[in-house]
Amino acid sequence: MLRNLFILTDLEGVAGVTKFKQTREKGIENEKAKELLTQELNAVIDGINDLDDNIQIHIWDGHGSGGIIPEKLKPIETYIPHKSKKRFSMQDFFMENHIEALAFVGQHAMAGTPNANLAHTMSSRTIEYYKLNEMEIGEFGLRAALAGELGVPTIFISGDDKACNEAEDLIPNIVSAVVKNGTGLESAESLPFNEVYALLEKKIKISIKNMSKIEPYTINTPVTLEKRYRKENTFSVRFKWFYQLLKIFNKKRAEYVDHRTIRWKADSVRELENLKII
Numbered sequence: 154m155l156r157n158l159f160i161l162t163d164l165e166g167v168a169g170v171t172k173f174k175q176t177r178e179k180g181i182e183n184e185k186a187k188e189l190l191t192q193e194l195n196a197v198i199d200g201i202n203d204l205d206d207n208i209q210i211h212i213w214d215g216h217g218s219g220g221i222i223p224e225k226l227k228p229i230e231t232y233i234p235h236k237s238k239k240r241f242s243m244q245d246f247f248m249e250n251h252i253e254a255l256a257f258v259g260q261h262a263m264a265g266t267p268n269a270n271l272a273h274t275m276s277s278r279t280i281e282y283y284k285l286n287e288m289e290i291g292e293f294g295l296r297a298a299l300a301g302e303l304g305v306p307t308i309f310i311s312g313d314d315k316a317c318n319e320a321e322d323l324i325p326n327i328v329s330a331v332v333k334n335g336t337g338l339e340s341a342e343s344l345p346f347n348e349v350y351a352l353l354e355k356k357i358k359i360s361i362k363n364m365s366k367i368e369p370y371t372i373n374t375p376v377t378l379e380k381r382y383r384k385e386n387t388f389s390v391r392f393k394w395f396y397q398l399l400k401i402f403n404k405k406r407a408e409y410v411d412h413r414t415i416r417w418k419a420d421s422v423r424e425l426e427n428l429k430i431i
């Protein structure tokens with residue numbers, strides 16, 4: 154029986170959110186987008202409670218500038234805001250709270266995915282790609298791999314079609330809920346909202362019922378993580394001394410590849426999080 158579920162949220166994979174203006178800039182459009190994510194979460198919470206109201210729900214707002222309106226969120230066990238004084242450690246939280254499953258709501262695809270709505274990896278302005286053990290990886294895969302090292306399966310994703318494809322490629326039997334179909338970086342066709350909420354409520358239940366069929370996602374260790382920055386954003390990576398500094402701070406794990414690319418070596422994905430590299 155599932156007791157503790159962790160939900161990681163983002164704003165770019167939410168139905169009705171299709172432009173970076175809605176996710177990056179403060180203002181009425183951003184407030185509306187946050188409202189939409191909060192409603193999607195409420196549908197997910199309803200589904201979980203309907204299935205088993207003993208499940209404790211822990212939600213982390215994973216969007217850079219904040220994506221949730223906490224006052225409008227239905228009651229849950231823990232709400233973790235995006236910005237807090239102490240850097241949030243997913244692994245510490247998982248251990249302390251005995252998290253048994255991970256779900257994603259509002260997820261987008263990795264940077265560079267063709268026709269994927271609002272696709273990016275970590276920074277929508279500066280990153281060309283992340284590669285984990287030579288394989289291109291997005292936010293989904295990184296967090297799923299971190300959870301996997303702790304023995305926690307990733308059971309559910311909602312977002313655009315390309316984000317869901319990305320998840321299905323990595324995790325057999327994951328349950329996905331496609332709330333919009335991307336047609337370009339800043340265009341998508343979203344389902345009608347009533348259909349979105351009904352779909353989320355239904356699919357989260359299926360994912361919990363079937364969670365024994367889903368294995369934790371694990372990758373080989375030790376790991377390498379390569380980050381490549383976009384040409385137009387070489388500000389922080391133009392100078393070799395920046396890498397030298399990283400080397401010192403990251404205990405010699407950083408390696409200069411070229412003027413836009415840096416590679417780290419670590420014992421595990423957990424160590425990458427501890428070193429604040431992911």
Ligand SMILES: [Zn+2]
Pocket residue numbers: 163164165216261275292
């Ligand atoms: Zn994101």
